[in-house]
Amino acid sequence: MFEDKKMNILPEKGEVYYYPSFFSVEPCDDFYEKLVNKIQWKQEPIWMFGKKVMQPRLTALYGNPSVAYGYSGIKMQPYPWTDFLLQIKEAIEQVADTDFTHVLLNYYRDGKDSMGWHRDNEPELGKNPVIGSVSFGYPRRFQFRLYNDKSKKKELLLEHGSFLLMRGETQHYWEHQIPKSQKVQGARINLTFRKILK
Incomplete structure (x- = not known):
């Protein structure tokens, strides 16, 4: 399913x-269809540079129902895990060597949807x-x-x-983003699994 030995793509x-073909094509297509139709998507406002704006994407939070998660002025209450989200979670936990408690999902409907620089x-x-x-x-880039x-x-x-795995000091020293692009011809759904401490 994936290469066991991987090189760190960060220089320091x-x-x-990065595992480019972590899931094979058939389950990928099935997961995508379920994510589009069975996730409770929302478009939420966030605070940016002192003003409230709508996020340029749809989002959802699933996971441990007793632990909320907040970022950029949003406080999200998680929906309970679905069977297919648990299936994805269990597959990547074998490589990440981590027990994830939540997943934050992002639905980029087209190239106008994006995620700005952040840690x-x-x-x-x-x-x-x-x-x-x-x-x-x-x-998406x-x-x-x-x-x-x-x-x-x-x-x-x-x-x-x-599957992209970020760990160690990455979030201290590196920002990341998904830029807007006029070349994008379709939608993308991203699941960012994380362990939220109480």
Whole structure:
């Protein structure tokens, strides 16, 4: 299903590993269909530069129902795990060596939908959070840049059925984003699994 030995794609101060075909095509298509139709998607407002704006994508949170999660002024209450989300979670936990408690889902409907530069460094994720990112649908560019030297960048294409694992000091030193693109011809759904500490 994936290569066991992977090279760290970051040149320094963090660990990121990419598995381009973690899931095979048939389950990928099935997962994508279920994600589109069975997830309770919302478009939420967030605070950016002192004003409230609508996020340029749809989102949802699933996981441990007793633990909420917040970012950018949003406080999200999770929906309970579905069978297919648990199936994806259990597959990536074998590689991540982490028990994920929640998954934050993002639905990029077209190239106008995006995610700006940020770090997943909320206190409830712990000192060195492990983030497992799974992608289904149309491939999208995923960019890193060093937080204190924004000239240092890395980019890769997140493909249908791929798994990106971020761990170690990555969230201290590196920002990441999904930029807007006029070349994108389809929708993408991203699942970012994380362990939220009480």
